[in-house]
Each structure stands twice: as structure tokens, then as C-alpha cells.
Amino acid sequence: xxxxxxxxxxxxxxxxxxSAEPEATRxxxxxxxxxxxxxxxxxxxxxxxxxxxxxxxxxxxxxWGPEGLDEAEAGLLGPAASLKGLDVLEIGAGAAQCSxxxxxxxxxxxxxxxxxxxxxxxxxxxxxxxxxxxxxxRLPFRDASFDLACSAYGAVPFVADPVRVxxxxxxxxxxxxxxxxxxxxxxxxxxxxxxxxxxxSVAASYFDRVPYVEQDEAGNAVYVxxxxxxxxxxxDVVAGGFRLVDLVEPEWPAWNNQEWGGWSxxxxxxxxxxxxxxxxxD
Numbered sequence: 001x002x003x004x005x006x007x008x009x010x011x012x013x014x015x016x017x018x019s020a021e022p023e024a025t026r027x028x029x030x031x032x033x034x035x036x037x038x039x040x041x042x043x044x045x046x047x048x049x050x051x052x053x054x055x056x057x058x059x060x061x062x063x064w065g066p067e068g069l070d071e072a073e074a075g076l077l078g079p080a081a082s083l084k085g086l087d088v089l090e091i092g093a094g095a096a097q098c099s100x101x102x103x104x105x106x107x108x109x110x111x112x113x114x115x116x117x118x119x120x121x122x123x124x125x126x127x128x129x130x131x132x133x134x135x136x137x138r139l140p141f142r143d144a145s146f147d148l149a150c151s152a153y154g155a156v157p158f159v160a161d162p163v164r165v166x167x168x169x170x171x172x173x174x175x176x177x178x179x180x181x182x183x184x185x186x187x188x189x190x191x192x193x194x195x196x197x198x199x200x201s202v203a204a205s206y207f208d209r210v211p212y213v214e215q216d217e218a219g220n221a222v223y224v225x226x227x228x229x230x231x232x233x234x235x236d237v238v239a240g241g242f243r244l245v246d247l248v249e250p251e252w253p254a255w256n257n258q259e260w261g262g263w264s265x266x267x268x269x270x271x272x273x274x275x276x277x278x279x280x281x282d
Contacts, residue, residue, distance in 0.1 A: 022214035042115030060100040065274035066263035092154015096122035166240025195264030242279035
């Protein structure tokens with residue numbers, strides 16, 4: 001899972017820290033600016049992200065979101081036994097924890113991420129996986145190369161044109177292939193991104209689709225996240241050529257007492273935090 005809402009702006013490893021915190025705002029950000037910001041942010045923050053969340057994610061677990069829903073339990077890609085021998089593309093793989101779990105089931109995963117530093121963490125954890133550094137909107141694979149595609153909070157929340165990503169996924173999937181991805185639940189955008197009681201009161205319009213942007217002193221975006229309503233997401237899936245077969249909203253489990261950004265037991269027991277879209281290519 002490769003996602004951290006509203007992260008801090010830090011420098012590349014070995015470089016001096018930035019003197020000024022980025023300015024948080026809401027403004028438009030096109031595809032090129034969003035991609036550039038995401039690549040830079042994840043390269044700068046991959047070390048901290050893996051340090052903070054690596055214990056929860058594990059080295060070889062497939063976790064769909066901060067609630068802790070595990071693919072081994074959920075079976076959204078299909079029964080674990082059915083994955084053996086399948087070609088699987090993980091988009092926004094981060095340190096490739098999900099791909100490592102898939103490989104343990106006998107699948108042939110390819111872990112793709114925009115961030116070189118995140119993929120270096122995949123190598124740190126262990127070699128033996130196919131790693132690809134590329135943009136999700138321009139997948140460097142032939143048509144019909146994969147049986148399944150998945151993304152746990154990777155890429156989709158950060159792209160200006162999700163339909164382009166979905167069409168690319170559709171292109172590289174074989175007929176009947178499944179595409180499963182998780183994102184922040186759209187309803188969360190109406191609430192402050194806080195884990196405590198202050199995060200339980202509506203503070204913005206759910207229908208405001210202007211991107212959240214953190215920018216430096218020169219006005220350059222260093223972090224971009226795009227909001228889509230639940231209906232938008234469904235329409236995007238269909239426009240990408242897929243059939244939506246399930247929409248999973250994980251409940252917060254009793255065993256999970258961690259806070260992760262704006263996710264927490266308090267909020268998780270009251271409002272959904274993650275939406276998982278299970279789609280199929282006809």
C-alpha cells in the first residue's frame with residue numbers, strides 16, 4: 001500500500017531539509033503536474049513512510065487499507081489457491097509487499113511504481129520480484145499481458161485522469177481479467193483529515209472536486225491528491241471499459257488500535273475510511 005494523506009515535505013536522503021513547509025491549498029493540477037509532484041513526494045518520503053508503516057504492512061502481506069483488511073481473508077482477487085500461475089500487475093506497489101504475498105501464492109507478479117525510492121525499498125526487503133518504474137497512465141506492457149491487476153491505495157488517488165489509468169489497465173488485462181483497487185473513501189473528503197473528534201464534523205462540500213495541493217514557495221506542487229465522489233468513481237470504472245462487480249467498504253476491526261494519518265478507531269467505527277472497487281474486464 002503506497003499512500004499517506006497530507007504528508008510532510010522533506011528533502012532527498014542526504015540533502016539539506018527544506019526550510020519552509022509547503023502551503024496547503026485547493027486548486028487545479030493537471031496530469032503532468034500531478035505526476036511530477038507524486039514522483040517527487042514519494043522519492044522524498046519513502047524512507048519515512050516505510051519506517052512508520054512497514055511494521056503494519058509487513059514484508060509479504062497484502063493489506064487493502066489502514067483498516068487492515070487482508071487479501072488472504074478477503075479474497076477479492078479470487079481464492080488464494082486460484083492465483084497460482086497467474087500474471088498479476090500491482091500498480092503503485094510501493095515496497096511491493098502485496099506482490100511478495102502474491103508470489104508466495106504461486107502467482108507471477110510485476111510490481112510497478114512511479115517512485116524509484118519506493119522500489120529501492122522493495123529491493124531492500126528482498127530480491128526476486130519483477131520491479132518496474134513507470135507511470136500508471138502509460139503502462140509499458142503489451143496488450144493482454146496480465147490475468148489480474150491490483151492497487152492498494154496506489155496511483156489512483158493521485159492522478160488527474162483516472163479513466164486514462166483504467167483504460168491502460170483494461171488494455172493490458174486479458175479478457176475476463178479482474179482489476180481491484182482501493183482508495184480513500186470519497187465521503188472522507190467532507191471531513192477534516194484528523195484522527196480525533198475534530199475529524200467527525202463535516203467541514204467541506206463532498207461535491208467539491210478541486211484537488212488538494214501542497215505547493216512550495218514558488219507555487220510548484222509537491223503533493224497532489226484528487227477527489228472523486230463515489231458516483232464519479234463508478235462512472236470512471238465504466239468509462240475505462242470495466243464492469244463493477246463489488247464495492248467493499250471495510251469496517252474497522254476490534255483488534256486494530258493504530259492511528260494512521262486521519263484513520264483511527266474512533267473515526268473508523270463511525271464513518272467509512274476505504275473503498276475497494278472490484279472490477280472485471282469483459
